[in-house]
Amino acid sequence: MAMASLARRKASNLVSNYFKNGILNESKYLFHVSSRGFASGSDENDVIVIGGGPGGYVAAIKAAQLGFKTTCIEKRGSLGGTCLNVGCIPSKALLHSSHMYHEAKHSFGSHGVKFSNVEIDLPAMMAQKDKAVSGLTKGIEGLLKKNKVTYVKGWGKFLSPSEISVDTIEGGNTIVKGKNIIVATGSDVKSLPGITIDEKKIVSSTGALALSEIPKRLVVVGAGYIGLEMGSVWCRLGSEVTVVEFASDIVPTMDSEVRKQFQRSLEKQKMKFKLKTKVVSVDSSGDSVKLTLEPAEGGEQFVLEADVVLVSAGRIPFTEGLQLEKIGVETDKGGRILVNERFATNVPGVYAIGDVIPGPMLAHKAEEDGVACVEYLAGKEGHVDYDLVPGVVYTHPEVAYVGKTEEQVKALGVSYRVGKFPFLANSRAKAIDDAEGIVKIIAEKESDKILGVHIMAPNAGELIHEAAIALSYGASSEDIARTCHAHPTMSEAVKEAAMATYDKPIHI
Numbered sequence: 144m145a146m147a148s149l150a151r152r153k154a155s156n157l158v159s160n161y162f163k164n165g166i167l168n169e170s171k172y173l174f175h176v177s178s179r180g181f182a183s184g185s186d187e188n189d190v191i192v193i194g195g196g197p198g199g200y201v202a203a204i205k206a207a208q209l210g211f212k213t214t215c216i217e218k219r220g221s222l223g224g225t226c227l228n229v230g231c232i233p234s235k236a237l238l239h240s241s242h243m244y245h246e247a248k249h250s251f252g253s254h255g256v257k258f259s260n261v262e263i264d265l266p267a268m269m270a271q272k273d274k275a276v277s278g279l280t281k282g283i284e285g286l287l288k289k290n291k292v293t294y295v296k297g298w299g300k301f302l303s304p305s306e307i308s309v310d311t312i313e314g315g316n317t318i319v320k321g322k323n324i325i326v327a328t329g330s331d332v333k334s335l336p337g338i339t340i341d342e343k344k345i346v347s348s349t350g351a352l353a354l355s356e357i358p359k360r361l362v363v364v365g366a367g368y369i370g371l372e373m374g375s376v377w378c379r380l381g382s383e384v385t386v387v388e389f390a391s392d393i394v395p396t397m398d399s400e401v402r403k404q405f406q407r408s409l410e411k412q413k414m415k416f417k418l419k420t421k422v423v424s425v426d427s428s429g430d431s432v433k434l435t436l437e438p439a440e441g442g443e444q445f446v447l448e449a450d451v452v453l454v455s456a457g458r459i460p461f462t463e464g465l466q467l468e469k470i471g472v473e474t475d476k477g478g479r480i481l482v483n484e485r486f487a488t489n490v491p492g493v494y495a496i497g498d499v500i501p502g503p504m505l506a507h508k509a510e511e512d513g514v515a516c517v518e519y520l521a522g523k524e525g526h527v528d529y530d531l532v533p534g535v536v537y538t539h540p541e542v543a544y545v546g547k548t549e550e551q552v553k554a555l556g557v558s559y560r561v562g563k564f565p566f567l568a569n570s571r572a573k574a575i576d577d578a579e580g581i582v583k584i585i586a587e588k589e590s591d592k593i594l595g596v597h598i599m600a601p602n603a604g605e606l607i608h609e610a611a612i613a614l615s616y617g618a619s620s621e622d623i624a625r626t627c628h629a630h631p632t633m634s635e636a637v638k639e640a641a642m643a644t645y646d647k648p649i650h651i
Contacts, residue, residue, distance in 0.1 A: 189206070190324075192324075197506040207290040214295055234352060245379040305324070307321070332458060333458055351373045359383060365454070368534075401542060423444060462478060479500055507532065543606065549595070559588050566633070586620045621645045623641035
């Protein structure tokens with residue numbers, strides 16, 4: 144089998160993608176790659192983490208586990224960051240609840256489950272979401288306590304490379320000192336010129352998670368992960384959803400073939416798309432919101448009306464109020480903090496992870512950053528392979544992918560083979576009457592080494608990790624094909640796609 148050793152993989156990825164791509168000057172950032180050491184004073188921390196989101200709280204816990212005296216500062220007063228409070232977790236709660244309603248209304252009858260009426264209790268749905276969020280945030284606070292991490296609730300800003308002034312949420316102020324400071328303040332919603340978000344009629348993803356009633360007409364500006372997920376929620380609950388996107392495609396990071404199938408699936412769910420379309424202006428002065436649109440390449444303008452507009456045009460690094468400029472931390476034109484392969488900034492003792500540095504703005508990527516950064520501080524060998532960070536769109540069906548798209552492989556000039564297997568030929572998918580989707584595997588032609596895996600299916604986000612492990616260890620498609628998969632399972636489609644890549648599948 145074509146398995147590469149973990150040690151070899153680490154060695155081959157020692158140089159950061161940032162340096163490979165010429166983004167940073169390596170010599171400028173490598174003069175202080177080691178930790179400043181453990182704190183000696185009783186009131187001084189070894190590690191201070193600013194930000195209690197997925198990257199921050201994970202870094203804080205890992206630091207404490209490695210023996211560092213650690214403090215985590217969080218302005219929200221509720222741990223978990225955007226992801227847990229107003230992002231990943233509440234959106235998945237609503238995605239699940241809305242899917243249950245949609246299934247009850249449209250699919251239960253064919254399974255012999257019949258009832259006279261199905262109603263939406265939106266307040267109860269929101270309460271379930273809030274309960275999930277509350278329980279998880281309290282759970283993280285418990286984990287900090289368990290690992291003896293000091294938790295400071297308030298807004299932190301640099302006084303010096305070793306001192307943080309915190310305006311506490313209780314109204315006071317305290318100074319936190321530390322040998323090593325990690326910036327993990329995450330990202331914020333990207334606004335668009337001429338559009339003012341009021342979280343009522345014009346909302347960000349935060350407002351879309353807390354609407355008090357189901358809008359009759361919802362316009363989503365932006366066809367990325369967040370826009371499509373939130374559009375799906377309200378579409379299932381009865382909204383007429385139109386997605387407006389400046390680019391020619393939805394989710395540009397997705398494999399083109401899978402993307403086209405995905406868009407067709409969403410259109411069957413009655414989501415409408417206006418691609419290559421520019422938002423010229425938005426008027427929310429009346430009872431409805433009027434969007435003036437025009438073709439991206441120019442042309443005749445037209446008006447689209449909505450009860451609610453969701454602005455989902457991406458996210459930007461959040462470093463407001465940190466006073467990075469005061470201590471001389473360098474950022475790029477997009478506001479991202481520049482770091483080396485050990486997450487060190489140009490200021491000795493100051494580090495950064497997650498959404499505030501270059502790379503995918505994903506919670507799981509931030510977590511990996513946090514662990515690796517702290518491991519470097521402890522003298523260990525941290526590691527994050529940014530080419531192998533899975534991406535998932537949590538609609539129904541879900542789309543998940545890891546590694547390269549077919550377009551990327553073509554651009555590299557690599558000879559390759561493609562294997563595909565539809566879930567229509569998967570016994571478990573047919574048994575549960577949920578068989579829309581496909582597995583697509585791309586492998587190097589000569590060596591059969593897997594280069595990318597793309598899945599559209601129910602629970603694709605769970606299926607993708609077999610592929611992530613395979614790519615991490617340099618596995619071939621034959622390696623997956625010759626691994627016994629339990630029957631009947633959805634994961635057998637991955638095995639069959641692997642068989643189709645290096646040889647022939649059995650069940651199609």
